[in-house]
Amino acid sequence: MKEDRKTIALERISRLVELAEEVWPQDPLLSKRYLELAWRIKLRHRVKLPEVLKDRFCRKCRTLLKPGSTSRVRVRSGRVVRTCLECGHVKRIPLRGRRDDRINKQ
């Protein structure tokens, strides 16, 4: 039963991320509130977010990351360097060894 609860939690989180994307152009603050809510669900249920969801917002300030608008994406020495323009949080993602790459190679 524990797994069911986590599946529902994940569904709610992805829905909130979608909503955050939808309202972002009109209301960035509301968008941020949706993401705060999504983050709280994540903490409460201790679910692990899939990369696709994690990559959508800043894990420090929960701002929706839009390349060119709220985030800056650069590739440096084989890594993607993503900077959140709201709080300056930097995330470095190795280009090799990512789950997506491994799936593609198989």
Ligand SMILES: [Zn+2]
């Ligand atoms: Zn941030």
